[in-house]
Amino acid sequence: MSITTKAAVAAFTVLAAAAHAQPSQPAPRSKPFGFGAAVTDSDLKRFTSPLPDGRGLPAGSGTVAQGRTVYAQSCASCHGEKLEGGSGDRLVGGRGSLVNNDPKKAPVKTVESYWPYATTLFDYIKRAMPFNAPGSLTDDQVYAVSAYILSQAKIVPEDATLDARSLAAVQMPNRNGFIPDPRPEKFPPVDKTPHTSAIGG
């Protein structure tokens, strides 16, 4: 074999080896787009809120006394020892102050004076608080600290224990302070709760 032929054979061998090393084409998928995975109920749970009637709330419970400890450890630094506010919002007081015609009396918007449903309190704390470590509380701790805030607002008694059922039964002072939108619904109402809960359904 001449020098040139030898070189050509060697070059061919290298090319053939390289071609052989190419990964094989992925097999065509049965679905048109091959990315992602099916969303499970537990995935969805992180994105759905409980309804005012309690559907969607998890199992568990907490007392006012337990909530006092959670509050002192995880909330007071921002919301104040007496829930009066600080770098975080004031949480109690101001009841009745949202509706008055006295320009000298500023409305005080708090959980006590404004929020129509107690289930929102649970949901908001569970997802967003403590501000510096959202999602770090257990469901029992969230029930407990909700109970503590509601007791400081004199909405539930000092010896209250809250769970899915009793939290949904709490009547918030401003429950009827909202004006319903009189426009007719374009679509029939749908059940927006895709998951089961302690309440069932």
Ligand code: HEC
């Ligand atoms: C590091 C500071 C910080 C800590 C700790 C903290 N919060 Fe907050 N909190 C905030 C801030 C800031 C807001 C306002 C957030 C916003 O408007 O987006 C807020 C808002 C809230 C609200 C809504 C108030 C309203 O009327 O809109 C509630 C309820 C609440 N926090 C409860 C808690 C509870 C319960 C804890 C303890 C488990 C806690 N927070 C711990 C800073 C904090």
